[in-house]
Amino acid sequence: xxxxxxxxxxxxxxxxxxxxxxxxxxxxxxxxxxxxxxxHLVRSLSSDPRWQSHLIVTPDNFDGFGRFWPHACKVIKQxxxxxxxxxxxxxxxTPPGPAVLVGSDIPELAPCHIAEAFNALxxxxxxxxxxxxxxxxxxGLNMRARCINLFADVPWSTSRALSExxxxxxxxxxxxxxxxxxxxxxxxDFARWRERCRQMDAx
Numbered sequence: 001x002x003x004x005x006x007x008x009x010x011x012x013x014x015x016x017x018x019x020x021x022x023x024x025x026x027x028x029x030x031x032x033x034x035x036x037x038x039x040h041l042v043r044s045l046s047s048d049p050r051w052q053s054h055l056i057v058t059p060d061n062f063d064g065f066g067r068f069w070p071h072a073c074k075v076i077k078q079x080x081x082x083x084x085x086x087x088x089x090x091x092x093x094t095p096p097g098p099a100v101l102v103g104s105d106i107p108e109l110a111p112c113h114i115a116e117a118f119n120a121l122x123x124x125x126x127x128x129x130x131x132x133x134x135x136x137x138x139x140g141l142n143m144r145a146r147c148i149n150l151f152a153d154v155p156w157s158t159s160r161a162l163s164e165x166x167x168x169x170x171x172x173x174x175x176x177x178x179x180x181x182x183x184x185x186x187x188x189d190f191a192r193w194r195e196r197c198r199q200m201d202a203x
Contacts, residue, residue: 001097003051011062024187038104056090084151100140120176129178134159
């Protein structure tokens with residue numbers, strides 16, 4: 001079966017993205033960070049021929065295209081509901097087979113992480129990419145796991161998001177864990193990210 005990559009994308013509109021980060025570094029800096037990271041990540045991941053990419057976009061009047069997004073991706077609206085409901089809907093809306101879902105604002109995320117996740121689904125029902133804050137930056141499901149309501153009643157944006165998601169799994173299901181990556185949510189994260197960028201540019 002075909003491999004499907006699901007990328008959650010928010011319209012890169014000033015004042016509407018990375019609001020927590022914007023409170024510390026300003027709306028313009030937060031917007032520029034998101035736009036740069038999302039554009040690079042979407043183009044990098046969606047150009048890989050090992051999977052078919054879908055953009056799951058919000059708000060629903062955002063077409064997902066323009067100069068930031070590749071035209072080869074199928075665009076699906078996120079619709080209403082909490083994060084869990086929108087993630088469940090995305091998995092249901094994409095073709096059968098193993099599927100991996102990620103956000104669009106993890107600067108360290110690369111095609112190698114997606115490939116590792118799909119390889120893990122060859123012998124596990126579910127794969128997670130854990131975040132340092134107790135959430136997760138990636139979730140992947142094989143065909144069997146796509147039939148369960150994995151995201152019900154999960155306390156999103158808390159340190160229990162990953163553990164509560166895992167608690168929704170039947171005991172017979174197997175889980176693989178990738179390495180930890182982190183989002184850029186606060187000013188200190190942003191400062192560390194900028195310093196890494198400077199170091200890479202200097203090499």
